[in-house]
Amino acid sequence: MKYYLNLGSNLGNRRLHLTRAIKAIGEEFGSYEASDMVESAPWGFGSTNHFANIGLSICSDLDPEEVLRTLQRIERTLSATAHRHSDGSYADREIDIDIMASDGPPYESETLRIPHRHLPQRDFFLRPLAQLAPDWHDPVSGKTAMQMAKDLENGKR
Numbered sequence: 069m070k071y072y073l074n075l076g077s078n079l080g081n082r083r084l085h086l087t088r089a090i091k092a093i094g095e096e097f098g099s100y101e102a103s104d105m106v107e108s109a110p111w112g113f114g115s116t117n118h119f120a121n122i123g124l125s126i127c128s129d130l131d132p133e134e135v136l137r138t139l140q141r142i143e144r145t146l147s148a149t150a151h152r153h154s155d156g157s158y159a160d161r162e163i164d165i166d167i168m169a170s171d172g173p174p175y176e177s178e179t180l181r182i183p184h185r186h187l188p189q190r191d192f193f194l195r196p197l198a199q200l201a202p203d204w205h206d207p208v209s210g211k212t213a214m215q216m217a218k219d220l221e222n223g224k225r
Contacts, residue, residue: 069127069128069129069170069171070125070126070127070170070171070201071125071126071127071128071132071135071167071169071170072123072124072125072167072168072169072170072197072200072201072204073093073123073124073125073126073139073165073166073167073168074121074122074123074124074165074166074168074192074193074196074197075089075090075121075122075123075124075163075164075165076108076119076120076121076161076163076164076166076192077089077119077120077161077162077163077164078110078115078117078118078119078120078160078161079117079149079160079161079162080162082119082120083105083120085146085147085162085163086105086120086122086163088146088163089142089143089146089163089165090102090122090124092142092145092146093124093126093139093142093165096138096142097126097127097128097138098126098127099126099127100124100125100126101124101125101200102122102123102124103122103123103124103195103196103197103199103200104122104196104199105120105121105122106120106121106122106191106192106195106196107119107120107121108121108191108192110158110160111158111186111189111190111192112158115160117160119192121192121193121196122196123168123193123195123196123197123199123200124200125200125201132167132170132172132175132177132180132182133177133179133180135167136167136179136180139165139167140165142165143163143164143165146162146163147161147162147163149161149162149163166184166193167180167182167184168183168184168187168193168196168197169182169183169184169187169197169201169204169206169213170182170183171201171204173207174207174208183206183207183208187206187216188206188209188216188219188220189220191217191220191221194213194216194217194220195217197213197217198212198213198214198216198217200213201213202214
């Protein structure tokens with residue numbers, strides 16, 4: 069199955085953190101395709117540190133939970149910085165890896181939802197996804213990644 073990932077960093081040398089994460093993902097999953105890097109303001113929390121984000125597409129025979137566990141292990145290996153404060157709110161971070169979508173059926177568990185629940189609201193998800201897979205269809209709205217990105221850009225959802 070093909071998985072579409074989003075990598076983000078807003079602490080320290082963001083480009084270096086992303087490069088290290090891409091290398092680790094490549095070592096774990098093999099070949100990948102990468103989008104252009106996009107800059108974004110923090111989403112869901114206040115910070116003066118802007119994010120650098122990049123999308124990756126990978127192929128894996130692992131089930132979604134195994135892919136998630138592998139990506140979380142990569143995150144922990146690369147950075148000890150927590151993604152959330154003790155109250156559950158988002159925090160600045162050196163590296164964050166999310167599964168945005170897949171070319172498989174929708175998936176939901178206590179720990180994971182594919183496509184990502186915030187995909188329609190996050191420009192820094194949609195622009196890389198639209199570059200990697202412009203014709204990917206959201207199973208909820210039926211729209212393509214490109215349509216979703218344009219809708220968000222135009223203030224529609």
